Amino acid sequence: MAILNAATKEVQLKIVYYGPALCGKTTNLVQIHKRVQTAPGNKGRLVSLATNSDRTLFFDFLPIEAKTIKGFKTKFQLYTVPGQVIYNATRQLVLRGVDGVVFVADSQYSKMAENVESFQNLEENLRHVKLNLTEIPYVLQYNKRDLEGAAPVEYLEFLLNSREVQVPSFSATAHDCTGVFETLNAISRALLTKFINQGTPQYTS
Amino acid sequence: MITTLPPLNEADINEMDEALGEFLKQTDATTALIIDKGGFMITHKGDARRFDLTTIAALASGAYMANETIANLVHESKFNSVYQQGENYSMFVNCIDEYCLLVVIFASKLSVGAVKYFAAPTGEKIAEQLRLAQERDPDSGFDLSALNFADSESLFRKRV
Numbered sequence: 087m088a089i090l091n092a093a094t095k096e097v098q099l100k101i102v103y104y105g106p107a108l109c110g111k112t113t114n115l116v117q118i119h120k121r122v123q124t125a126p127g128n129k130g131r132l133v134s135l136a137t138n139s140d141r142t143l144f145f146d147f148l149p150i151e152a153k154t155i156k157g158f159k160t161k162f163q164l165y166t167v168p169g170q171v172i173y174n175a176t177r178q179l180v181l182r183g184v185d186g187v188v189f190v191a192d193s194q195y196s197k198m199a200e201n202v203e204s205f206q207n208l209e210e211n212l213r214h215v216k217l218n219l220t221e222i223p224y225v226l227q228y229n230k231r232d233l234e235g236a237a238p239v240e241y242l243e244f245l246l247n248s249r250e251v252q253v254p255s256f257s258a259t260a261h262d263c264t265g266v267f268e269t270l271n272a273i274s275r276a277l278l279t280k281f282i283n284q285g286t287p288q289y290t291s
Numbered sequence: 292m293i294t295t296l297p298p299l300n301e302a303d304i305n306e307m308d309e310a311l312g313e314f315l316k317q318t319d320a321t322t323a324l325i326i327d328k329g330g331f332m333i334t335h336k337g338d339a340r341r342f343d344l345t346t347i348a349a350l351a352s353g354a355y356m357a358n359e360t361i362a363n364l365v366h367e368s369k370f371n372s373v374y375q376q377g378e379n380y381s382m383f384v385n386c387i388d389e390y391c392l393l394v395v396i397f398a399s400k401l402s403v404g405a406v407k408y409f410a411a412p413t414g415e416k417i418a419e420q421l422r423l424a425q426e427r428d429p430d431s432g433f434d435l436s437a438l439n440f441a442d443s444e445s446l447f448r449k450r451v
Contacts, residue, residue, distance in 0.1 A: 087329055089331045091333065091334075092298060093299065122449065123450045130345050147349045149346070152446035160446065163330060163345075175360055179353065179357060267448070270446075270447050271446055278446075
């Protein structure tokens with residue numbers, strides 16, 4: 087749930103990166119943390135609650151402040167969920183209070199079933215926290231475009247973005263930061279627009 | 292509505308800060324925070340330089356929610372607090388209402404009993420203020436449309 091604090095002139099918003107195991111959710115946050123241009127103090131530490139083998143156990147967390155707009159500080163809290171199937175209860179916890187979602191899909195043909203399953207799981211888990219995808223802004227990121235086994239973007243669009251309202255989608259190679267900031271900016275703008283209008287998500291280019 | 296917490300104005304924050312300030316005097320605790328269960332910090336009182344409060348808020352809400360889920364799994368219906376005992380500092384997290392938590396960081400030499408005892412009425416005062424904010428006209432006090440976020444340039448830029 088977004089927090090609007092008129093006393094401190096702050097808007098705080100929560101974005102969750104969702105997707106199947108090993109699709110690159112944590113890599114997105116690592117790249118944002120490494121490469122974002124911010125004023126001193128506007129970027130918090132990247133916290134990873136991970137297993138010994140660096141797989142996300144609970145969540146990754148990165149607080150980050152965008153530029154001040156008309157006197158209001160816009161603070162974003164970026165989270166990832168653990169992608170592995172067994173951590174579903176944890177994913178539900180991380181989704182609590184979510185304002186916007188980035189769904190990270192793995193572009194490899196061999197991962198299509200996992201992408202679809204994870205997307206369905208996102209919808210189920212949002213229902214669990216009394217939300218649904220028609221109410222909250224979300225964008226799609228097709229990651230790992232550099233791999234030889236990557237499916238065409240059109241195929242990913244057909245699988246994941248053929249709903250009544252199509253959302254922005256971005257091709258990405260998160261490990262070299264390609265598409266990472268485009269995705270982050272798109273969800274941030276959609277979220278702020280929604281926050282102002284308090285209505286249907288609107289997407290601006 | 293995207294929010295479940297009401298927009299908070301200066302009077303709300305002042306009231307909550309006052310409740311936290313009184314709580315710190317009563318208990319001698321180091322820092323007290325009000326956070327929402329999604330992990331945001333709403334306000335805090337006490338020593339903020341020694342700790343990364345933004346991260347503590349995110350982790351404390353996660354820890355509370357995880358423990359609440361575990362409690363439900365073992366058929367425990369009454370769950371409203373988490374206590375972490377440390378060698379230097381301890382932490383107590385207490386439920387305020389459906390959306391918010393009170394997080395208290397205190398020196399481990401202090402009695403957790405006093406912290407627990409005073410946390411209850413402090414939580415009630417804060418919950419009452421949140422109720423008042425909820426009942427008020429949610430748009431009173433400021434005009435969000437003036438922010439016009441949608442016209443802004445890229446919010447985040449990549450360092451080259």
